[in-house]
Amino acid sequence: MSPVKRRVRWASLTTPQRAALVVAAAVQLGLAVAAWADLAKRDPREISGSRTIWAAVIAVNFIGPIAYFRWARRTPEEAR
Numbered sequence: 259m260s261p262v263k264r265r266v267r268w269a270s271l272t273t274p275q276r277a278a279l280v281v282a283a284a285v286q287l288g289l290a291v292a293a294w295a296d297l298a299k300r301d302p303r304e305i306s307g308s309r310t311i312w313a314a315v316i317a318v319n320f321i322g323p324i325a326y327f328r329w330a331r332r333t334p335e336e337a338r
Contacts, residue, residue, distance in 0.1 A: 289323035289324070290317065293326045296327075297313060303332070312326055315330075
């Protein structure tokens, strides 16, 4: 018999749980906005791969923006 999963409601969260959730969401959103802004301003030669694919990857939780900052960006010297 499989256990029944219950949805957790905002009202049932404690204040520290709510605060942690808001902070995590703000960090995730901040990382994504910073990554998309960087992607938009960079010269295409300074990006490894497709802009479209990286834009989609950035939308994947914390992992996407971190992957973009780690692997997608090239320095102007590398782009030459």
